[in-house]
Amino acid sequence: MAKKKKNNIWYIAGSVVIIVFLIVLFFIYQPSNSSSTTSGEESKKSSWSLFEEDASCKYNKGENCQNTPSKCVCKSDQICFPDRTKSDNLGCYTIVCGDGYKDEGETSETCCIDAGCSNGLVCDANLNKCVKPECPFDCCINDIKYQDKSCPQYYTCNSQEHSCEPDDSDNDAFFDYEEIQKGTDRYNPDTDGDTVLDGYDNHPLFEYLPDNINYDWYYGKNCIWGFCPFPQNLNFEIKISEDVISSYENMPKENLINRKDPQLEEVAQIMNQLANAEGYNDADKLMMTIAFSRSFNYDYTKLNFDKPLPDWANFPMETIVKKEGLCADSAVMATALLREIGYDAHYLVGPCHDYTSYHAIVGILYVDGITLGGSERYVTHNGKKYYYVDATSRDSGGNVFYSATSKDDFGTTFCSMNEFVVRES
Numbered sequence: 001m002a003k004k005k006k007n008n009i010w011y012i013a014g015s016v017v018i019i020v021f022l023i024v025l026f027f028i029y030q031p032s033n034s035s036s037t038t039s040g041e042e043s044k045k046s047s048w049s050l051f052e053e054d055a056s057c058k059y060n061k062g063e064n065c066q067n068t069p070s071k072c073v074c075k076s077d078q079i080c081f082p083d084r085t086k087s088d089n090l091g092c093y094t095i096v097c098g099d100g101y102k103d104e105g106e107t108s109e110t111c112c113i114d115a116g117c118s119n120g121l122v123c124d125a126n127l128n129k130c131v132k133p134e135c136p137f138d139c140c141i142n143d144i145k146y147q148d149k150s151c152p153q154y155y156t157c158n159s160q161e162h163s164c165e166p167d168d169s170d171n172d173a174f175f176d177y178e179e180i181q182k183g184t185d186r187y188n189p190d191t192d193g194d195t196v197l198d199g200y201d202n203h204p205l206f207e208y209l210p211d212n213i214n215y216d217w218y219y220g221k222n223c224i225w226g227f228c229p230f231p232q233n234l235n236f237e238i239k240i241s242e243d244v245i246s247s248y249e250n251m252p253k254e255n256l257i258n259r260k261d262p263q264l265e266e267v268a269q270i271m272n273q274l275a276n277a278e279g280y281n282d283a284d285k286l287m288m289t290i291a292f293s294r295s296f297n298y299d300y301t302k303l304n305f306d307k308p309l310p311d312w313a314n315f316p317m318e319t320i321v322k323k324e325g326l327c328a329d330s331a332v333m334a335t336a337l338l339r340e341i342g343y344d345a346h347y348l349v350g351p352c353h354d355y356t357s358y359h360a361i362v363g364i365l366y367v368d369g370i371t372l373g374g375s376e377r378y379v380t381h382n383g384k385k386y387y388y389v390d391a392t393s394r395d396s397g398g399n400v401f402y403s404a405t406s407k408d409d410f411g412t413t414f415c416s417m418n419e420f421v422v423r424e425s
């Protein structure tokens, strides 16, 4: 028994030595990715190494990242593409902008040399940027040798400028390629029919109507010598297309008063309805509308007397939405609104305070029922008398100078000079 026990000890000791030897061998010949694939000696080692067999990429035996992805692993900035000429032994390819391949992650913004450009633009290889194509020759020449110089689709050659200009088939300030991109109709200047041209429309595919806007003001009916003890409260609310309003901010300030504006027509209809509901005559309806204009605040931030009136005035609906503005804004808005309601009105500009400042008001053809009071002031235009009506509520000192408007204060304006003239804006 003792001898057998001794034999067992030797047997166990021998086994431990062999196991330790095998473990040491394993670590010595454990293949590493970096050395096993590039050295020629490695292939010699692999002929006798048991452990290397499954771990390294045998590219010389036809293994690559495509057929043996577990062993032939590409680096993080590489893609597996054995068929490309510049791929390495493992079949891995390092992506480079300018290699003639459009690879994942390469866009017209990041690498137009490979990804190309859209919307008729061309890639400037030096800048690696999409640019408007230039014509080195006259692109309009119908000469076979200039064919490659012709403008791309949706561009037309400007022969004088020798440049390709983007087309705008429907003349809506929105280029054809932009229309294709946005999904608007390049042969319809107002795709969504909200009266705003596609090029000025923040939402060219639909009419954007945010929350209602509320209006609340007083009109002093039945006043005695300008004193109105029981002014009547008037109010309404309206949904206003924000696309229309924001389009005005981008438009040149031209044709402010006579521009067709369906939203202003709607406000005019409301004024007519309110007047009808109250049983107002033309004089009361006129002054109720003036009181509406006077309920807006005076916008001191806009004051800039370097600009001539009414060049800094807003479009009428802009003023109505903002509920504030300068005298020019109020006068433009009130003139346009009164015309929509049916009055014969003009925009008047004239000097105030010994010519130190100017003021803008409304001129109105005499309306039966108004009280001219003592200040019968008017301009004569086309043989008709247009009486002064001040549509602004406050003077430049912030004082409210018409707290209650009535048909009895018709004709008044805080501006003492009497030299107003008709201006058509």
Ligand SMILES: [Ca+2]
Pocket: 168, 169, 170, 171, 172, 173, 174, 175, 176, 179, 186, 198
């Ligand atoms: Ca267009």
Ligand SMILES: [Ca+2]
Pocket: 170, 172, 174, 179, 184, 185, 186, 187, 188, 189, 190, 191, 198
């Ligand atoms: Ca269009």
Ligand SMILES: [Ca+2]
Pocket: 190, 191, 192, 193, 194, 195, 196, 197, 198, 201, 203, 204
């Ligand atoms: Ca539109």
Ligand SMILES: [Ca+2]
Pocket: 192, 194, 196, 201, 202, 203, 204, 205, 206, 207, 208, 243
């Ligand atoms: Ca719209």
